[in-house]
Structures are given as C-alpha cells and as structure tokens.
Amino acid sequence: MTRQIASVIGGKNEPTGSPYTSTNPARPSEAVAAVPLADAPTFARACRDAAEAQKEWSRVPAPVRGRVIASVGRLVEANTEALARLVTEEIGKPYAEALGEVREIVDTCDFFLGEGRRLYGQTVPSEMPDKNLFTFRVPVGVAAVITAGNFPVAVPSWYLVPALLCGNAVVWKPAEYAAASAHALYRLFAAAGLPDGVLNIVFADGAATYEGLELALSEGTVQKVGFTGSSAVGRSVGELCGRHLQSPCLELGGKNPMVVMPDAELDLAVEGALFSGFGTAGQRCTSLGTVIVHRDVHDAFVRAYVQAVQAAKIGDPNGDVLYGPLLDRKFAERYEEYLTWIEPHHTVLPGPTGRMEGEGLYYHPVIVDGVRPDDRLFLEETFGPIVGVTTFDTIDEAIALANRPGYGLSSSIYTTDPKAAFRFREGVSAGMVSVNNSTSGAEAHLPFGGNGKSGNGSRQSGVWVLDQFTRWQAMNWDYSGRLQKAQMDVADITPDLAFRL
Numbered sequence: 176m177t178r179q180i181a182s183v184i185g186g187k188n189e190p191t192g193s194p195y196t197s198t199n200p201a202r203p204s205e206a207v208a209a210v211p212l213a214d215a216p217t218f219a220r221a222c223r224d225a226a227e228a229q230k231e232w233s234r235v236p237a238p239v240r241g242r243v244i245a246s247v248g249r250l251v252e253a254n255t256e257a258l259a260r261l262v263t264e265e266i267g268k269p270y271a272e273a274l275g276e277v278r279e280i281v282d283t284c285d286f287f288l289g290e291g292r293r294l295y296g297q298t299v300p301s302e303m304p305d306k307n308l309f310t311f312r313v314p315v316g317v318a319a320v321i322t323a324g325n326f327p328v329a330v331p332s333w334y335l336v337p338a339l340l341c342g343n344a345v346v347w348k349p350a351e352y353a354a355a356s357a358h359a360l361y362r363l364f365a366a367a368g369l370p371d372g373v374l375n376i377v378f379a380d381g382a383a384t385y386e387g388l389e390l391a392l393s394e395g396t397v398q399k400v401g402f403t404g405s406s407a408v409g410r411s412v413g414e415l416c417g418r419h420l421q422s423p424c425l426e427l428g429g430k431n432p433m434v435v436m437p438d439a440e441l442d443l444a445v446e447g448a449l450f451s452g453f454g455t456a457g458q459r460c461t462s463l464g465t466v467i468v469h470r471d472v473h474d475a476f477v478r479a480y481v482q483a484v485q486a487a488k489i490g491d492p493n494g495d496v497l498y499g500p501l502l503d504r505k506f507a508e509r510y511e512e513y514l515t516w517i518e519p520h521h522t523v524l525p526g527p528t529g530r531m532e533g534e535g536l537y538y539h540p541v542i543v544d545g546v547r548p549d550d551r552l553f554l555e556e557t558f559g560p561i562v563g564v565t566t567f568d569t570i571d572e573a574i575a576l577a578n579r580p581g582y583g584l585s586s587s588i589y590t591t592d593p594k595a596a597f598r599f600r601e602g603v604s605a606g607m608v609s610v611n612n613s614t615s616g617a618e619a620h621l622p623f624g625g626n627g628k629s630g631n632g633s634r635q636s637g638v639w640v641l642d643q644f645t646r647w648q649a650m651n652w653d654y655s656g657r658l659q660k661a662q663m664d665v666a667d668i669t670p671d672l673a674f675r676l
C-alpha cells in the first residue's frame with residue numbers, strides 16, 4: 176500500500192505541492208510513498224518557522240537537550256527492524272546493511288547524549304591581573320540540511336543529532352527517492368519530544384531547494400548549510416553560501432583508491448575490494464573507485480577478485496546478497512552512461528555489463544582492468560557496481576595515482592610493511608585512510624569528511640562536528656576597576672638574553 180506522506184513545518188503537515196512517488200527499485204512498478212514536493216517559498220517559510228522555534232530551544236539547557244537525543248536513540252533502537260525494512264524497500268539496500276545503517280544512528284545518539292553534559296567552553300588566562308577570559312560554544316541558529324538518499328537515515332543523523340544537541344533548529348530536505356525512510360526518521364525524532372518547529376522536514380526537488388535556500392539566506396533565517404550529495408551540486412550550494420558569507424558543511428562524492436602492495440595479504444585485499452567496490456552496488460560515497468595494484472601481484476589479485484565477484488550473490492535485498500538493485504531509476508540511467516566510458520584498451524571482467532534480466536534495477540558487477548590515469552573511468556566518480564584496476568611500480572607512483580582524480584574522501588592500503596602504511600597516510604590527500612581495511616566503514620566517533628572534490632574540509636561525527644554547529648564566543652571580564660589595555664598595560668619581566676653557560 177502506498178504511504179501518503181508530506182512535509183512537516185512547525186509541527187503541521189503541508190499537504191500541497193507537486194506530486195512525486197518514491198518507488199521500490201527491486202520492483203519499480205511498486206510505489207513506496209506518495210509525497211507532494213514543496214516550492215521555494217514553502218522552504219523559506221520553514222526556515223522562518225525554524226528561526227522562531229530556535230530561540231526557545233537554545234534556552235533549553237544542553238544536558239536536557241542531551242536527554243532528548245538519548246530518547247531519539249532509544250526510539251530508533253526500538254524501531255530498528257521497521258526502519259531497516261523500509262530502507263531496504265525504498266532504496267534496495269540489503270537488509271543486513273540497512274540494519275547497520277540504523278545502528279549508526281543509535282551510535283551517533285549514544286555519543287551525543289553525553290556531549291550535552293560536555294559542551295565545554297574554556298577559562299583562559301589573561302595578560303592582565305584581575306581579568307578573566309572565557310569561551311562559550313554558541314548555537315549557530317538554523318541549519319538547512321540537504322541530503323542524498325544512499326544512506327537515507329544514517330548520514331542525515333550525522334547532521335540532525337549534533338545540530339539539535341547544540342541548540343539549533345533544523346530544516347531537513349531529504350532526497351526525493353528516499354522520502355518514506357526520511358519521513359519515518361523524522362517521526363522518531365518528533366516522538367522524542369522535540370518542540371514543534373525545532374526539526375522540520377521539507378520534501379522538494381533540487382531546483383526548488385536551491386531557490387528556497389537562496390531566499391532563506393537572503394532573509395537571514397539560515398546560518399548553516401549542511402549538504403551531502405554530488406560534487407557538482409555541492410559546488411553550486413557552496414557558491415551560494417559564499418555569496419552570503421557562510422561556510423557550509425559540504426560532504427560530496429568520492430573516487431576512492433585502494434593500493435595493494437606486493438607484500439599484501441591478497442585474500443584480505445580481495446575481500447575488502449569486494450565489499451567496498453560492490454557493497455550497496457557501489458553506491459556509497461566511500462565506495463572503491465580504483466584498485467591500484469603492484470605490478471608483481473596484479474595477475475594474482477585480478478584472478479582472485481574476478482572469482483570473488485563471480486561467486487557473489489546479487490538479487491533480492493531482503494536476502495543474503497552482496498548487493499541489490501540501484502537506488503532509483505535516476506541512478507540506473509546515470510550508471511548506464513558510466514558504462515559508455517569503457518574504452519577499447521580496457522579489459523572488462525567477468526564479462527557481461529549492464530542491466531540484468533527482469534523488472535528490478537539490477538546491474539552486473541563490472542571490473543575494468545587496464546584503466547589509465549587520463550581515462551574518464553579513472554578520474555570521475557562512477558556511482559554503481561564498477562571498479563577500475565591499474566598497476567604501479569613504486570609507492571610514490573601509487574600515491575600519485577591515488578591523488579590524481581582530485582577527490583579526497585576515503586582511501587585504503589593493503590600492506591604488511593608499516594613504513595608503506597605511514598608513507599601512504601602522509602602522502603594521500605584523503606580525509607580518511609584505512610590500513611588493511613576497505614575504503615568503507617565509518618564509526619560514529621571518528622571524523623568523517625573529505626578534501627578536494629569530496630568536500631570543503633568540514634568534518635562530521637565525534638567532537639569535530641561541534642565546530643560546524645556552534646560558533647566560539649569569547650568573553651573577557653575585567654574586575655580591576657580600571658581600563659586595562661591589552662598589549663599596552665601588560666607587565667614586562669626583563670630577561671638577560673645575553674646570558675650564556
């Protein structure tokens with residue numbers, strides 16, 4: 176049965192808008208949810224409502240806000256199966272992975288519920304007597320959060336949880352094709368007792384979102400933009416924010432390299448390349464883009480990789496499979512375009528490419544051996560079940576190849592030589608480095624984020640994200656009873672700098 180859902184602004188449903196239907200990619204003729212998409216003025220209105228609600232919310236003591244986050248975590252945990260099933264139904268993510276995705280929200284809540292009691296400022300010594308200096312974390316105000324749908328609930332929670340904990344209000348614009356999953360998560364947050372207007376969910380297409388955001392930024396109702404999505408859209412959102420003197424949190428695409436050194440445990444590397452290249456059908460921002468394998472082990476690696484891919488099960492995401500369908504028709508169409516980037520000098524393994532027989536958006540796994548540094552397949556993100564393979568001779572060459580596409584989200588090296596692991600860490604431009612582990616698999620308390628085309632250096636998760644959702648306020652308090660001037664009225668202790676032993 177098709178669910179009827181709608182945007183919720185200030186606690187009220189918004190039943191009007193242009194109709195959109197999210198579908199089940201395993202059976203695209205099956206509707207998952209019908210949702211009216213809002214226009215730009217509606218998005219801007221949500222930001223005004225949020226700004227109003229934020230005033231009260233910021234006065235709720237941080238430990239009390241932490242208790243609300245604790246309740247969100249409990250509610251998500253108690254609804255794990257229902258939420259994970261919905262994610263599987265709506266975007267085709269294998270159920271086991273969907274359970275992991277829901278777990279990530281619980282972990283995020285577990286981390287931040289305590290942060291409510293730790294939102295520390297500092298006391299800082301002054302240059303002058305009878306004067307104290309302090310720092311305070313101040314909420315930014317309203318955060319407009321725009322998210323992709325490949326992690327329809329976990330990645331949004333990386334924004335929503337810390338933003339709310341820090342005393343901000345949020346207007347969340349999820350991906351259209353993951354509307355039902357997002358709406359379910361919204362309801363769990365609302366059930367935790369958030370006052371109306373503190374968290375708002377607005378369903379809209381990209382154009383209306385951009386226009387609505389522009390309106391809201393002009394009206395001064397948004398102080399922070401969180402954007403997770405493609406590098407192309409991230410660039411335009413970043414430009415818009417720059418015009419309004421704001422620094423957004425941009426979490427964008429990736430072309431994540433895996434280096435396999437000649438001393439690597441090949442079985443482990445193959446297992447990692449299978450999971451990160453083809454898990455979620457290669458539709459993670461941290462999915463493996465290119466395996467950069469040492470010439471001496473290239474043939475053995477490729478042989479084992481092809482065997483592993485051939486043995487993997489692809490199909491109904493409710494079953495025990497490596498991957499299910501692509502997220503949505505839009506992604507299937509785009510993926511078919513990436514397949515046209517295969518060139519005559521490439522070797523395509525195990526063989527068939529393109530869509531599998533049947534109704535669902537299932538695609539064959541593709542390994543493209545012999546990619547070269549100037550190939551489009553080497554340089555650009557190819558969201559889908561396709562992995563490139565290239566070779567190297569020296570570690571410096573491997574690092575240069577890893578950095579060449581200009582993204583910088585995740586990276587990995589398989590080696591038994593600590594020197595190689597540290598050389599790689601120092602040289603690679605990625606925000607995240609795995610050693611003897613795949614390019615995928617974030618933990619809720621480690622910084623997550625990228626550089627270059629993968630983002631503007633912002634970090635989510637752990638204590639690091641607090642700097643996205645608070646601004647430091649410095650206070651000085653002079654109780655000397657006179658005007659003490661910094662730098663000028665400072666005591667001077669004269670050293671004897673000519674002294675020698």
Ligand code: NAD
Nearest residue numbers: 322323349350380381384385404405408426427428429460
């Ligand atoms: P997308 O950029 O097309 O859309 C992302 C979100 O932005 C959606 O909600 C969409 O409706 C909205 N949007 C689209 N155009 C817009 C515009 N002009 N202005 C404002 N909002 C707009 O991304 P996608 O194709 O849905 O998602 C896949 C991409 O997201 C991949 O590149 C993937 O690597 C990336 N991603 C990154 C991370 C990360 O944390 N770095 C996580 C998940 C996905």
